[in-house]
Amino acid sequence: MIVFFLPNLRPGGAERVMLNVLLSYHIAYPNTKLVLLLGEKTGPLLAEIPTTIPIYSLGAANATKSIRPLIKFCKEHQPQVVFSSLGSALAASVAKRFVSSKIVFINRIGNTIGAEKLLFKNPIKRVMYLLANRFIGKNSNHIVFQCHYMAKDYIKETGVNPKNQSIIYNPVQVEKVEQLSNEKVEKEFTFIAVGRLNPQKDYKTLLDACAILKTRNSTFTLGIIGDGNLKEELQSQLKSLQLEENVFLMGFHANPYPYMKKARYLVSSSLYEGFSNVIIESLCLGTPVIATNCPGGNAEVIHDGKNGWLCKVHDATDLSNVMEKSLDQSVELDTKTIAENAQAVFHADIIFKRYEEVLNQYIK
Template sequence: MSLRKEKLTFVLKSLNYGGIERLAFNLLNFIAQRQDLSIDLVVGWGKGVYEQEIPDNVRTIDLKIHLENRIKSYISLTDKLTKYFAAENPNYIFSYLPIANICSAIAWSLHHQSSKLILIEQTLLFNDLVKLQGYRHSVKSHLKDNTKNSLFSITLPLAMKLWYPQVTAVVSDSLGLARGIEKGLNLKPGLIKTIYNPVIDKKVPIALEDSIAHPWLTSPQAPVFISVGRFAPQKDHFTLIQAFFLLRKKRPAKLIILGDGELRKQIENLVDELNIRSDVDLPGFVKNPYPYLKQANTFVLSSLWEGLPTVLIEALASGCQVVSTNCQYGPDEILENGKYGWLVPITDTSALSKAMEHSLESPIDRTLLKQRANYFTVKRAANEYLQLVGLSTE
């Protein structure tokens, strides 16, 4: 009779396209190659683009809950997770649930605590977002949209402060975010562990070789800047476009922004107001940005906040020059305080424009950029997560 394999459970909000989901699947696909583990993927809503990427040896449990910022949905999630933990008794649990990680912690404690529960946090706390609202009115809109029930702003930090010290470990994706969570919740320093995101794997060289047909990149007539990200308040594309406008006054240049979202119309309006439509392209969402990054001169991140921006690592892996706001959190750690790219204050249009120009005039050796990206491998991250729960590593 064969012995029962130990069970590892991943808990995700949904299978929709998103940065957290992409990173979770990078880790899931790597660990699923092991023969000594039985793996479950528990999702709040089991329909989405990543449904086709679930490994054959991973069982999916769809809880059929649309996670919205309503107390009812979180009560339902906690109830279903409690029943799942009791029935399946997983040995290890990796929970990727912004805000709802607390549901995993409560369900885990109500079942029993023989499982090892790892909560993975990759976003700013509510109070950190509040501090940013003085910089950009759009951040206020973002906060309003994501905290419709004011109870979250009061109860969530209290619940995190109560439950987070009790679980096996809480992991953030940057040192800055770890310290920010500890300070924001008044937790013991060092309680939050840091494991950098699993980004680089054997698929990256293949993705880099995909062909693209964008004329600005295949037959360049001027330097090309590129940005990748949702058209959302967090990404602050308004500062990027205004910085590009200042640079465009000095020299020919092009700007491509890959992505889509709620602010597309406002971004298009700004491009038209500045009369730079012929030099700015907004082609929409692109599943594989690597060939664009490979061909562009400089990648620009203009975000107001991040956790550990994956796209910065992807840009480095492509050998692309990088300019980034020095936002909370992550860019300073990825770029080692400016060693591998240019860092500027958030919302500073002039500083961003000057850094973009410097990236063209004094580029960093592409080999060094690629070497830095190779620090953020899926294998490294997977081994650190496995070590955290006491499992053997490669």
């Protein structure tokens, strides 16, 4: 039995990656028992799980509350592998000490911790966050990093260089994404941004950049797909900057791909990333990307003037300059080549082989 363990199935990047690996493995090895284990059985992505994959819930809202029921689950079911990400990785690392040593714990690091730690203003919480990640590294049989930057950052921040580690880019279900991208949209945008309305995505700077851009080019439009706790604050900022005719907060869309496909550019204004699914999905659709050169994998993916541009982090002026440059009529990026090059690297079939190698070395 292989257990895929997550806090829930909200529509986030890490959840989608784990779900893609689960479904790909299910297709490749139909006789292997796979189980989806959730802290809480909630989230829109539940609808994508086939009935042939059992779903268990620990009834736990966070990592700490997951530990005891996870230990109980492991003792009862004796899985060969527990594969975790996000907060579940910490719960799995603690549980490892209380269950059979035959159970292999593989943990996927969900974000760039050197940047994410800065969100903790309380120095004690910041230290606890780093200690938790250090604990994960010391109590895992295998660690998966999403990109080279994340691996180097993790080792630097925790002082732990896991003996068994892999760097595996995130997968894109190319055929599925392309099919979904063919749906009709109510409105097409010059720029599209996709992601939760939270501090990490730094939409405040993106709106400030749009205000600057409007003084030079008033015809552009930006659609922001996503929901989150900063919605009211961003709506207020949008009105104060008089961007109502240019920028549109669209809320959550289960299928953002038609908007991404039909936009001229995807924009990512993040303060940091792990390895952005939205960026590589956009590239696989042939839509070039404007992204911050933030801590994370963006610089490993975006090549200036070929598939988009990088800009400075938390710098509205620089972001607006790059957005303005992208609208220059003399700028032509080959969308077909962008899609072909991205698909050759990030296609789910290619990425799954890497995960398959990791999982199968522990399956007897």
